[in-house]
Amino acid sequence: MFAKKINAAKAGIAALAIAGAFTATLPAAQAEGTVNIYSYRQPALIQPLLDAFTAKTGIKTEVLFLDKGLEDRIAAEGTNSPADVVLTVDIGRLINVKEKGVAQSVDDETVNAEIPAEFRDPEGQWFGVTTRGRVIYASKDRVEQDTITYEELADPKWKGKICMRSGQHNYNLALFASMIAHHGEEKTEEWMKGLKANLARKPDGGDRNQAQSIFAGECDLGIGNTYYVGLMMTNEKEPEQKDWAKAIKVLFPNSGDRGTHVNISGMAMAKNAPNRENALELMRFLASAEAQAIYAETNHEYPVLPGAKVSETVKSFGEIKPDSLPLADIAKYRKAASEMVDRVGLDDGPSS
Structure with a gap:
């Protein structure tokens, strides 16, 4: 079964581990109706968002939390990787996901319409969600x-x-x-x-x-x-x-x-996503005003979507x-x- 909310450090996952060290325990691709998320963000910070997604779509989510080595794990898992969507913070980490070849391009009309061009990769391999x-x-x-x-x-x-x-x-x-x-x-x-x-x-x-x-x-x-x-x-x-x-x-x-200067939290679709359509549904949801308002309020951030709701706490910082x-x-x-x-x-x- 897909491991849920595992801290990479406690699990002993090195940033540059040998592929075989991962593949020995890989789960099979999840059944239809599930989307598997590899996340650098703490589970508590994204759970309200995932709960709302499941309530809206019926698609279940499984989360693997790592505090380091996420890109290397996906690369090591190769075509057998259960990862569908990557969630992380910082433009550097998003660029790293792209440069290590563990993301795939997404050209979706809904996602592109909601996320301004300055907050997404020109080749569609990563997208900002909050700033x-x-x-x-x-x-x-x-x-x-x-x-x-x-x-x-x-x-x-x-x-x-x-x-x-x-x-x-x-x-x-x-x-x-x-x-x-x-x-x-x-x-x-x-x-x-x-x-x-x-x-x-x-x-x-x-x-x-x-x-x-x-x-x-x-x-x-x-x-x-x-x-x-x-x-x-x-x-x-x-x-x-x-x-x-x-x-x-x-x-x-x-x-x-x-x-x-602003930085972002963002998302990418994993290169070998076994549940691609479900992954795309999650990405569309994350790009929506509803999801960005939830995400931004939980984490005290700003939505990238112009006009999306900003929390009262964040408003108190100033414009x-x-x-x-x-x-x-x-x-x-x-x-x-x-x-x-x-x-x-x-x-x-x-x-x-």
């Missing part, structure tokens, strides 16, 4: 201004006042790639040197930790995704995170010109004007961005 802005967390107490640009992060007036996670993290690489796409490598590298000089400390932690540092007075600005603000605001298990969220305001960079540069164009510069982070020594911190 999250890469924004600036700013101290409510110590930062008076309510507007900012990414370019301004290199201004010496912020020296010792910026916190961020590793520059090599996918979320930051996507932002840096967008800077290269807009300004070219030479200007972006000078900007990155200025950003490094303004850091309060060596890049560390996750996005929420940057809000924590602002709350603690260690810095005034942090770089983070919008949805983490929602996660902090609604965190009942760790209520101290609500205090971190209350300490910050969300600034949407470049709202006055090109718009704020976002997304950068219209196609993500496929941004993704081309991810390797250059990664090399630049190392060349500049961004992750070494401000004093290096």
